[in-house]
Amino acid sequence: MHPVIAQSGFSAIDIPWPLVAAVVAAVVIFGMLMFVAKRYKRCPSNRVLVIYGKTTSGNAARCVHGGAAFVIPLIQDYAYLSLEPIQIEVPLKGALSIENIRVNVPSVFTVAIGTDGETMQNAAIRLLGLDTDDIKQQAGDIIFGQLRQVIASMRIEDINRDRDKFLESVQKSLEPELKKIGLVLINVNITDITDESGYIEAIGRKAAATAVQQAKVDVAEQEKKGQTGVAEAEREKAILVANATKVREIGTREAIREQAVRVAQLEKEKEVGEQTALLEQQALIKESQRQQAIKIAELDRDQKVGEQKATFEREAAVAEADREKRVRLADANAKATAGEATAQAAIAQAQAEL
DSSP states (O other): OOHHHHHHTOOGGGSOHHHHHHHHHHHHHHHHHHHHHHHEEEOOTTEEEEEEESOSSSSSEEEESSSEEEOOTTTEEEEEEEOOOEEEEEEEEEEEOTTSOEEEEEEEEEEEEOOSHHHHHHHHHHTTTOOHHHHHHHHHHHHHHHHHHHHHTSOHHHHHHOHHHHHHHHHHHHHHHHHTTTEEEEEEEEOOOEETTSHHHHHHHHHHHHHHHHHHHHHHHHHHHHHHHHHHHHHHHHHHHHHHHHHHHHHHHHHHHHHHHHHHHHHHHHHHHHHHHHHHHHHHHHHHHHHHHHHHHHHHHHHHHHHHHHHHHHHHHHHHHHHHHHHHHHHHHHHHHHHHHHHHHHHHHHHHHO
16 A cells, blocks of 8 residues: 555545545536537527428428527537528520520629528528539529520510619519529629620610700700790890880889979978968967966956955054044043042032031
8 A cells, every 4th residue: 555545544445435426427417518518509690500300390400590509419410501692693695585686694693592481491401511603503593594584575675775674574583483492682783785686786876876866856946946035035125125114214204293292292381381380370479468468457456456455454444443543532431421420429428528
């Protein structure tokens, strides 16, 4: 036995079995968790996760976009489909139009795997495991056929003149066919439209000649309209000048008439003002005379009242003096009578005493 082990008192036989079982269980659980974590697949936004094998939905595969899913070991496996756009050049030449004229329509189509449920299922069935070139090949064959079919149903003139309608027809024809293999149409770019017989070029020359001829007609028409417009403008100018002269003469006459009326009004206002001033002056004189007469009458009245008052006061004073005089005379007579009686009494008393 090793000395250190012997000194510590432990040996391999001394490790408890529950601890060993717990460690083993922990290792197994950790391994299972790591295994499960590795089987839990997350799908990036630019891909479609395709889970195939035994699926619960009953479909051939389960498609997940922008999420995550658990891939059951042994009975399931997974793969990815890219959602990156794919450009397909279609150098279409010699396609027959409805007039049996061969047309060259080189184009560039942009497609990608669709993200709706049905389209992803179709892509999982038709395109899983194929590289980009194989997808281009399948989509290109479909595009060639549908593009020829659309051209065969249209006139060259319509194809060349109404590009929007042509593109709309191509899209309507292509979209359901591409969906069958799990693709959607993103963009259509028609590079050029030509034909081997020179029909489109002839149409262009005809259109150019027609445009030139129409331009000449338009120029002549515009020159004619210009001359007519000049004559009309000169006539309107003459009418405007005549009207302006007439208006000016009418305005002058109206001004003269208004001036005469104003002068007459001013003269009348002057006469009325003078008469008004004279009447006001006369009224002021009469008012002054009336006020003066009133003052004289008031003075006469005051004078008469004063004289009457003075006469009354003088007569009252004379009457008062007479009354006082009579009172004093009566007092004197009374006193004299009293004195005489007193004297006679004294005399009588004196005689009686004798």
